[in-house]
Amino acid sequence: MTSTSSTQAQTGSVKAGTPASEFSHRLAQVAETVETFLVDRLGPEIGLGEIARPPRLMEAMRHAVLGGGKRLRPFLAIETARMLGGSEAAALAAGAGVELVHCYSLVHDDLPAMDDDDMRRGKPTVHKAYDEATAILVGDALQTLAFEIVADPTWQPDARIRADLVLGLARASGLGGMVGGQLLDLTAEGRFGAANMDVDDTLRMQAMKTGAILAFSVEAGAIVGGADAGQRAALLRYGLALGQAFQIADDILDREASPEAMGKATGKDKDAGKATLVDRLGLDGARAECDRLVGVCEDAVALWGEKARTLRDAARFTVARKT
Template sequence: MVSQNSLFSEHLTQVATEVELYLAELLTNNTTGREVARPRRLVEAMRYAVLAGGKRLRPFLTIEVTRLLSAEMSDDLKKQAFWAASATELIHCYSLVHDDLPSMDDDDLRRGKPTLHKAYDEATAILAGDALQALAFAELADERHCPDAHIRSELVLGLAQASGIGGMVGGQLLDLAQEGRYGAVDPSVDDIKIMQAMKTGALISYSVDAGAIIASADEPLRTKLRIYGDALGVAFQIADDLLDLDGTAAELGKATGKDVARGKITLVERIGVEAARNECKRLLEQALDALDGFGSKADMLRDAARFVIERRV
């Protein structure tokens, strides 16, 4: 008998493969709309950054929430879910490119390969990240993918807020500040949690909400799923910090121990490893509780939450 955990792993891999194919179709040399031309080197760099594997957890969440809230996952609905999910993944990939830059985290490896600025150069990496961000919003705004202007508008607004000044980008600035880059700091546990909710949590939470938007879910259902997404996003960052301490470069495909080396004050450093693990467990329970009432159809989302805190990659 195949275990639920095996079913989840297989389904996660299947979705990742389908998302990869969708993303590959977006990143070609062919122009679209009012584009004048696509420089070959820029497209190659964007493909290098995006088509490098990965779990594709954020797209998975959007697609699974759409499936959960829909009586039937029609072909049109599936296409819309993959469309929105892929736009979010473009934003995520752009953020990784910029995070790896010498002025940010200064990483040499990403998913076991040289980071983009190492494989190409720093200027190309910056421009590739900029282009991925622009492409994400161009895709979300394109009526060819979804005729409902209200849905497109909600998705664009949500992604902008999750990835911008009050979300991912703002969280990255707070993260740099907590390394002491802008003067001596002594962040409280609440300060660190705010940074985590912005830097990592906001985009994960949006990925959940995007599925609810596509499925035209009512507000009570969206509220439950927001609780799930918020808990998942914060747990992901704590698990990531724990992996930086006890994971290996071979497991993660990137250098480990860099937070300690940079003097970054993380939640793990502030409250201790055991307390951080307990916080992950608490957030897992919060996420699972939010799915009460959805029945067995939400099992993949439950497994996704468990995967986030138990992962080794």
């Protein structure tokens, strides 16, 4: 497994003050570090307190997690902690935990009972590559592994910080966050009776389903970095606005991007009757809202000046991305 010192060396190789033109390179560097960390966590070696690692389960977990994704969530945790002078190794572990929760949610979202998708990140979804029962167990295992990593003192020796991270991740991913948002998303499809979600309802659903985990990624970096109450409030404003912008940009891509570019089926949200701001505001209105939210993000981190360059670039990247 990757040691704490080598992890610090890997993340430390990404230097502060990176120009915006190099943002994609920086994102790719951090993604490679995250990938290495996740490969180590998903290996065949039996861990402390484990009885066995069933090969089929591990293979399917690696299928779900490795070799795809921009790793934006751990990137945000790492960059926020770096801006504040916190431990990048601790932020990497926290961000990896968030990423595993995100991956588990995708595995379950893709199931026939949910969104019924065949492709994810350019390859068959887990239930297509294996079977539905295995996919359910993969999601369960990824979720519990996420909390194991975040609670592990190997990367964060301070028990109070670990407790804050575990509590925050649970709240962001649970009934009042991601999972609750997923239920509201299904409600908007009319699965449980007639539904008519207005703009405020749609914003609430998206803030829970997508925004809560993205916002916590930033908050995790703030916790690791020792941010005070005022700084955490500013970073929470940034994270919430970023999460909303990400979801709107995703809805726009679902309408405009090709399945080949996205690595999954597109146009399904409209066919399923899902609630999106594109429906409520139109494409031009949705783009304008994305621009407004980027402005909110930039204002929120203004107090850090040049140190927040990467977070500002991340907000712009979120709305400008093509996949």
